[in-house]
Amino acid sequence: AQKVTQAQTEISVVEKEDVTLDCVYETRDTTYYLFWYKQPPSGELVFLIRRNSFDEQNEISGRYSWNFQKSTSSFNFTITASQVVDSAVYFCALSEARGSNYKLTFGKGTLLTVNP
Amino acid sequence: DAGITQSPRYKITETGRQVTLMCHQTWSHSYMFWYRQDLGHGLRLIYYSAAADITDKGEVPDGYVVSRSKTENFPLTLESATRSQTSVYFCASRGLAGGGTYEQYFGPGTRLTVT
Numbered sequence: 001a002q003k004v005t006q007a008q009t010e011i012s013v014v015e016k017e018d019v020t021l022d023c024v025y026e027t028r029d030t031t032y033y034l035f036w037y038k039q040p041p042s043g044e045l046v047f048l049i050r051r052n053s054f055d056e057q058n059e060i061s062g063r064y065s066w067n068f069q070k071s072t073s074s075f076n077f078t079i080t081a082s083q084v085v086d087s088a089v090y091f092c093a094l095s096e097a098r099g100s101n102y103k104l105t106f107g108k109g110t111l112l113t114v115n116p
Numbered sequence: 117d118a119g120i121t122q123s124p125r126y127k128i129t130e131t132g133r134q135v136t137l138m139c140h141q142t143w144s145h146s147y148m149f150w151y152r153q154d155l156g157h158g159l160r161l162i163y164y165s166a167a168a169d170i171t172d173k174g175e176v177p178d179g180y181v182v183s184r185s186k187t188e189n190f191p192l193t194l195e196s197a198t199r200s201q202t203s204v205y206f207c208a209s210r211g212l213a214g215g216g217t218y219e220q221y222f223g224p225g226t227r228l229t230v231t
Contacts, residue, residue, distance in 0.1 A: 043204070043224070044224050050219045091158070095218060104149075
């Protein structure tokens with residue numbers, strides 16, 4: 001069975017600090033997909049990124065970067081120079097490529113609060 | 117570009133009543149999903165549908181019924197609402213994986229309170 005663990009329940013930082021959100025996953029599949037979603041206080045779930053299990057390149061998008069390491073089954077998310085607008089709950093999710101379902105399993109989420 | 121919409125956004129109902137939450141997507145995505153989000157449990161899958169007239173249970177299907185007569189609509193019905201079904205409900209959709217689409221896109225959510 002697949003599982004996603006986000007050990008950090010809540011993180012509080014001051015604006016402009018860098019912050020890393022941890023995500024550890026478990027799967028028996030060799031092909032799988034990892035995702036990060038953002039849920040701001042307004043409540044919607046916003047897709048941020050998808051990584052394929054066969055592509056371990058790290059990715060950077062503006063102030064956001066993602067570090068995927070298969071050796072440690074981790075897919076961590078770093079926000080550089082955090083801003084108040086980054087305050088949200090962030091979810092890591094995993095999808096196994098079995099059949100055609102590609103169902104998502106979510107972690108419990110990390111509440112990030114960025115204080116001015 | 118409406119994307120994926122849910123209605124109503126807020127609903128208060130009484131125990132024992134039937135209530136239907138609507139979900140509509142304009143992308144012609146094959147897959148649609150219903151989740152509930154509760155404190156301490158995160159997001160849990162209720163039902164999903166691979167195509168019109170094809171539905172399957174998720175992690176927490178008891179007390180819920182779904183149908184999908186058209187690709188764009190995926191209503192979720194609580195046949196006899198209970199207080200434990202008070203939650204925020206999210207609908208999501210996804211295209212065919214073979215087309216390179218693996219991520220799910222979520223609607224704005226419906227906050228349901230059962231009194």
